[in-house]
Every structure is written in C-alpha cells, then in structure tokens.
Amino acid sequence: MSEIRREVEGSKGRYVLSRDGGEAELTYSIASPTLIIADHTGVPETLRSTGAGKELVERLVADARDEGVKIVPLCPFVKAQARRHPDWADVFQ
Secondary structure, three states: OOOEEEEEEOOEEEEEEEEOOEEEEEEEEEEEOOEEEEEEEEOOHHHOOOOHHHHHHHHHHHHHHHHOOEEEEOOHHHHHHHHHOHHHOOOEO
16 A cells, blocks of 8 residues: 545645656545545546555545544545445445
8 A cells, every 4th residue: 555645725635645656636625524525536547557546545434434524425436436345334425
C-alpha cells in the first residue's frame, strides 16, 4: 500500500496518492460532522490498473470508521467499490 495524504480545507477534502510520478485523488464534501459526500475519484493513465483508486477508497472507509462518519457515494467509482465490498456497508449511506 502507498502513502496517502489527506487534505481538508473548509467543507472540502481530498485524499491524494502519489506514485511513479502520478497523483491519484479522491475528493469529498463535508455535509455535516457525521456525513461526507464522496464526489470524485481521479486516477491518471499512468496509475490505472494499479489499485490506486481502490487504495484511496480503502483509506476513506478506514477514516470514516475511525471518526464515526457516514459516506454518501456520489462518485461512480466509490459507489462501485461499495457494492463490491458488503463488509463496508456500515459506513455507506
């Protein structure tokens, strides 16, 4: 697994994974102290099929569990990952 950093500014946040000169990101909006909306996952061509997107979602899920936050998966990629992982149902709304 790669190093993933989390950045939060106001009501917006993002997870960033840097690897092999590329940067993948998962962005979200903070709707309330207990609800975030995952709105976009962007993975450059150089990182596609490397698991970078999934690593970002795994970090999002882990942080949501740790912080008692629910996730609304508006992003199609995050929504697809949520469907593939029924064990994550506790954090998805």
